[in-house]
Every structure is written in C-alpha cells, then in structure tokens.
Amino acid sequence: xSVLAQKNILIGISGGIAAYKVPSLIRLLTKxxxxxxxxxxxxxxxxxxxxxxxxxxxxxxFSEFITKKNNNPSWNNHVKLAEWADIFIIAPATxxxxxxxxxARCDNLLLACxxxxxxxxxxxxxxxxxxxxxxxxxxxxxxxxxxxTDVLPVGSGSLASGLEGEGRMLEPNEIVDYIENKxxxxxxxxxxxxxxxxxxxxxxxxxxxxxxxxxxxxxxYYIAKKAIELGANVSLIIGPTNLPMDLLNIKTIRVExxxxxxxETIKLFQKSDVVICSAAISDFKPVELxxxxxxxxxxxxxxxxxxTLDILKKLGEIKTSQYLVGFALETDNIIENAxxxxxxxxxxxxxxxxxxxxxxxxxxxxxxxxxxSSLNITSFEKKLKSEVSNDILNQIINNVKETKD
Numbered sequence: 001x002s003v004l005a006q007k008n009i010l011i012g013i014s015g016g017i018a019a020y021k022v023p024s025l026i027r028l029l030t031k032x033x034x035x036x037x038x039x040x041x042x043x044x045x046x047x048x049x050x051x052x053x054x055x056x057x058x059x060x061x062f063s064e065f066i067t068k069k070n071n072n073p074s075w076n077n078h079v080k081l082a083e084w085a086d087i088f089i090i091a092p093a094t095x096x097x098x099x100x101x102x103x104a105r106c107d108n109l110l111l112a113c114x115x116x117x118x119x120x121x122x123x124x125x126x127x128x129x130x131x132x133x134x135x136x137x138x139x140x141x142x143x144x145x146x147x148x149t150d151v152l153p154v155g156s157g158s159l160a161s162g163l164e165g166e167g168r169m170l171e172p173n174e175i176v177d178y179i180e181n182k183x184x185x186x187x188x189x190x191x192x193x194x195x196x197x198x199x200x201x202x203x204x205x206x207x208x209x210x211x212x213x214x215x216x217x218x219x220x221y222y223i224a225k226k227a228i229e230l231g232a233n234v235s236l237i238i239g240p241t242n243l244p245m246d247l248l249n250i251k252t253i254r255v256e257x258x259x260x261x262x263x264e265t266i267k268l269f270q271k272s273d274v275v276i277c278s279a280a281i282s283d284f285k286p287v288e289l290x291x292x293x294x295x296x297x298x299x300x301x302x303x304x305x306x307x308t309l310d311i312l313k314k315l316g317e318i319k320t321s322q323y324l325v326g327f328a329l330e331t332d333n334i335i336e337n338a339x340x341x342x343x344x345x346x347x348x349x350x351x352x353x354x355x356x357x358x359x360x361x362x363x364x365x366x367x368x369x370x371x372x373s374s375l376n377i378t379s380f381e382k383k384l385k386s387e388v389s390n391d392i393l394n395q396i397i398n399n400v401k402e403t404k405d
Contacts, residue, residue, distance in 0.1 A: 003184055004033075006033060007035070008037070009034045009087045010036075010084065011025070011092075012088065012090040015044040015047060016092040016169075019048040021169065022038075028172050028176050029176065036058075037085075038054075040062070050063065062081065076109060087119055087121075087122065091123075092169045093124055093265060095134075095137055098125065121150065122150045123152065123335050124169050125141070135185060153170070155170050165213055184231060191231070194227045194234045195235050195268050197219020197237045197311070198219065198237070200214070200217070200280050201281050201308070205286050205289070213361060215283065217241035218364065219366060219389070221238070222386045224236045240256060256284070258281050260313050265311055273321075274322070275322050275325065285306060287305065287371040324349075325396065327350065330352070336370070338371055339371060342371060348373050351369075352368060352370075365382055368391070369394070370392065372395070
C-alpha cells in the first residue's frame with residue numbers, strides 16, 4: 001500500500017505548458033487510493049480544462065473565490081480547502097507563482113490556499129532554461145525552501161522554447177516517487193518490523209463448543225493499522241473475530257487456538273523489532289478434546305483443564321534485541337500486578353487495561369496506563385481504541401528512542 005493511500009491531496013495548477021501533465025499525475029494518485037482535489041489559477045485553464053481535471057479527480061475543480069451556479073454565488077473557502085489537505089502539490093509552479101508564494105502575495109485562490117496551509121507543500125517548478133537559472137528565481141526558490149516548502153528538482157531535456165537544458169517539470173511518476181520517498185523517510189517507524197497479536201483464542205471442548213472470551217481483537221487491529229501508517233512492516237496474528245480484514249500491506253495470519261498462536265508467534269519473533277502481544281489468550285484448555293459433540297442427555301460432571309502455553313513468558317525468555325510489550329487486565333491491585341507481570345516476563349513495557357463502566361475487551365473504547373521498563377506510568381483518558389492505538393505507539397516510539405539514546 002502506498003503511503004499516499006487515503007491521503008487528501010490538494011493539487012494547485014499554475015499557468016504553464018506543463019499543466020498538460022497534471023491529469024496523468026492525478027490518475028497516478030487516484031490509483032494509489034489518494035483523494036484528490038484541484039485548485040487552478042485563472043491562466044492555467046488555457047492549458048488544461050477544469051472538466052478534464054474534474055473527471056479524473058472525481059471532484060469539483062476550483063479556480064475562483066466565488067463560483068456561480070444557476071445564478072447562485074457560493075464562496076470557495078480557501079481555508080477549508082487548505083485544512084482538508086494532508087499534502088499540497090503545486091505543479092506546475094511557474095516563475096510568477098513561485099515569486100508570489102515567496103513574497104506572500106495573494107491574488108488568486110491557489111495562493112490563498114498556499115498561505116493558509118499547514119500541511120507539507122511540494123512545489124514542482126516548470127520554466128525555461130534561462131528563466132530557471134535567473135538569480136532572482138533562485139532567490140525565491142531558496143525563500144520557499146527556508147520556509148519549509150519542499151521544492152522538487154527540475155528535469156533536463158527539451159523545453160517548450162526549443163532549448164535544451166534544465167527547467168522541465170518532473171514527469172508525473174517522478175513527482176509521485178519523490179513525494180512517497182520523502183514521506184517514508186520522515187515516518188518514525190520506517191524499516192521496523194512489528195509483530196502484533198490480537199483477538200481471543202478458542203480452545204475446543206468438542207467439535208462445536210470451546211472455551212474463549214469476548215475479546216473483539218480491535219485493540220491489536222487498530223495498532224496494526226496505525227503502525228503501517230507510521231512506516232512499519234507489520235505482521236498481525238489474530239484469533240477468531242468478526243473484524244474486516246481490509247488491512248492492505250499487513251501480513252495477516254488467522255489462528256484459532258493458543259497453540260496455533262504460539263507457533264506462529266515463535267516463527268516470526270526473531271525477525272521482529274517490536275512485538276506487541278495484545279491477544280486475549282485463554283488461560284486454560286481441555287486436557288482432552290471430545291471427538292464428537294457431547295450430548296446433554298449423557299451428562300457431564302466436569303471438564304479437566306490444563307494451562308495453555310504462556311506465549312508472553314516464552315518471548316521474554318528468548319528475546320534478544322526485541323522491544324516486547326504485553327497487556328494486562330486486572331481487577332484488584334491493578335498497577336502492582338501489572339508491574340510484577342512486566343518484571344516476571346521480562347517485558348519492556350506493559351499496557352494496563354482499566355475496567356470502568358465498560359468492558360475494554362469487547363468495547364470500542366479503552367482506558368489505559370502505559371508502564372515502561374523503568375516502571376514510569378503514563379495514564380490516559382478513556383478513548384476510542386483507534387485513538388488509544390496512537391497513544392500506545394507514541395509511547396513505544398518515545399521509549400525505543402530513549403533506549404537507543
């Protein structure tokens with residue numbers, strides 16, 4: 001999955017001949033599942049039509065502050081457009097547009113969006129050879145770079161004037177590659193291998209009954225999704241759940257019981273950098289599995305149980321450089337029991353699920369304490385699990401960084 005997937009990308013087009021390349025750029029972005037909107041300068045419409053751009057982006061195209069439809073004027077809110085964008089690409093960026101950007105001039109919708117933006121901005125210059133080399137243009141480009149605007153390099157070759165040399169706007173695929181690589185390099189979990197366990201396990205009593213719990217698997221599921229967004233390579237081992245497995249670029253392994261989860265976890269452990277064990281594994285399993293369904297009329301006095309394999313303890317025993325995170329759900333002496341579990345199982349951190357007016361195992365919500373290897377505790381408010389995943393990963397990032405420092 002591209003790091004640009006699901007990103008809101010605003011493309012600004014200024015009036016240069018290279019504008020003809022922008023529909024291809026939009027097509028590449030929509031193919032990687034980006035959401036694209038377009039804002040144009042008035043002069044850019046001489047080179048590429050709003051209809052074409054609207055068709056390929058599947059969104060309205062904006063070029064004026066006020067749009068009239070059926071004699072009803074409506075304001076194209078540049079602040080809202082800028083806030084919507086996760087990434088702003090200005091391509092082509094002509095000498096005039098670069099000069100206006102560098103000197104905070106605001107006489108069209110594109111410039112208003114630029115000056116209102118808080119997201120990463122990528123500028124793809126396009127101009128003739130001597131114009132690009134002109135010292136004043138280079139001064140303006142430096143101003144943009146000093147203002148943390150990312151100015152892409154230009155291509156070299158045949159120019160619209162007939163000259164040969166630097167000044168060409170990069171090709172659409174080169175622009176996408178450049179931005180993807182820039183984003184990947186900035187991600188805090190880039191090149192780290194994450195192994196995450198999630199969900200319950202079902203320990204079979206007979207072919208139709210089992211010992212299990214109400215774990216939804218959502219906590220580990222959301223941690224996996226967020227870790228991918230932050231650049232990690234993620235493997236998710238998940239027990240029986242009803243969650244949609246729409247996890248692009250995540251290696252997902254479905255298991256049923258604790259033994260399967262143990263075997264799959266051990267297989268991947270040594271190649272992992274960070275291991276997060278959020279699965280709610282059954283503590284006990286039947287000593288014997290009945291081959292046929294146990295009939296009620298035959299009676300059943302008891303089921304003999306034995307402990308399941310302690311996956312977390314085993315990982316703590318064999319770990320070398322892995323950062324190992326466990327989870328705890330306690331009803332009494334919560335913090336003390338969690339600290340004891342962290343020490344006894346040789347963990348680097350433990351996430352404590354708090355039981356309040358909700359069940360954190362099955363709920364969409366969770367409230368946690370994060371305890372690191374120094375036994376420092378960071379407490380968080382009750383939140384959606386999708387938000388709690390951010391808190392957990394931020395704590396891991398900070399603690400791993402401190403360990404390396």
